[in-house]
Amino acid sequence: MPMTVDLAGQVALVTGAARNIGRAIAERLAANGATVVFADRDAGEAAATAAGSRGAVGIAMDVADEAAVEHGIADIQRRFGRLDIVVNNAGVNTAHRTTVDRFPRSEWDRIIAIDLTGLFLVSRASAILMRAQKRGRIINIGSVLGIVPARLQSAFVAAKGGVVSFTKAMAIELGADGVLVNAITPGSILTDGTASLFYADKEKAARMLSHVPLGRPGAVDDIANAALFLSAPESGYITGQVLSVDGGWTAGYMRDF
Numbered sequence: 608m609p610m611t612v613d614l615a616g617q618v619a620l621v622t623g624a625a626r627n628i629g630r631a632i633a634e635r636l637a638a639n640g641a642t643v644v645f646a647d648r649d650a651g652e653a654a655a656t657a658a659g660s661r662g663a664v665g666i667a668m669d670v671a672d673e674a675a676v677e678h679g680i681a682d683i684q685r686r687f688g689r690l691d692i693v694v695n696n697a698g699v700n701t702a703h704r705t706t707v708d709r710f711p712r713s714e715w716d717r718i719i720a721i722d723l724t725g726l727f728l729v730s731r732a733s734a735i736l737m738r739a740q741k742r743g744r745i746i747n748i749g750s751v752l753g754i755v756p757a758r759l760q761s762a763f764v765a766a767k768g769g770v771v772s773f774t775k776a777m778a779i780e781l782g783a784d785g786v787l788v789n790a791i792t793p794g795s796i797l798t799d800g801t802a803s804l805f806y807a808d809k810e811k812a813a814r815m816l817s818h819v820p821l822g823r824p825g826a827v828d829d830i831a832n833a834a835l836f837l838s839a840p841e842s843g844y845i846t847g848q849v850l851s852v853d854g855g856w857t858a859g860y861m862r863d864f
Contacts, residue, residue, distance in 0.1 A: 670725030794853025
């Protein structure tokens with residue numbers, strides 16, 4: 608039976624909500640009573656996805672665009688008068704797999720702008736409302752690579768490492784105003800992207816899963832469950848924490864020495 612909590616009367620924003628992990632989180636929050644704003648760069652996809660959840664709305668939001676973020680948060684305040692839960696899910700990676708001396712500056716800038724600066728912009732605008740309310744939850748979606756770096760992904764690793772430390776920094780700054788800030792670091796989750804990148808090839812899949820004690824990829828619902836837990840009233844004394852949902856990836860080396 609799916610986990611259930613009482614989010615009635617709460618307003619939630621999920622970025623990158625049109626598909627995969629973001630969609631799963633947004634739908635799970637809505638199923639538990641929250642009024643959810645599905646935000647995505649593509650307004651049409653956001654609206655279409657939101658249409659499947661009762662009371663939800665879809666809006667366009669490019670998290671790397673400061674004006675767009677501030678407009679979106681202001682629109683939420685006008686519509687609903689409050690903002691209780693923010694899930695910073697929007698993010699990108701790159702097909703460039705190369706050492707730092709060959710890594711393109713343009714790709715570095717793009718990834719940092721979305722995965723780290725974008726998260727900052729949404730958090731900053733949301734924190735203004737939450738501090739005034741004296742309550743709120745900010746949940747940042749990072750990656751296990753922000754804890755245990757991988758080769759040939761310097762920009763993504765740097766961004767996700769920044770997410771981990773930024774989460775803790777916000778937690779100690781905002782806690783006195785009742786705003787809880789936590790992060791979820793997914794491991795290898797089966798999505799449209801990873802299905803084609805890793806799991807369509809048996810050899811690649813085996814190499815990926817050799818890091819995972821449970822021996823299988825996670826599902827988007829595993830991340831949605833973690834986000835629901837951190838959104839729940841029962842989690843009111845948890846802040847500044849990083850919850851790895853990774854099948855044991857970051858527990859230690861999956862090899863004999």
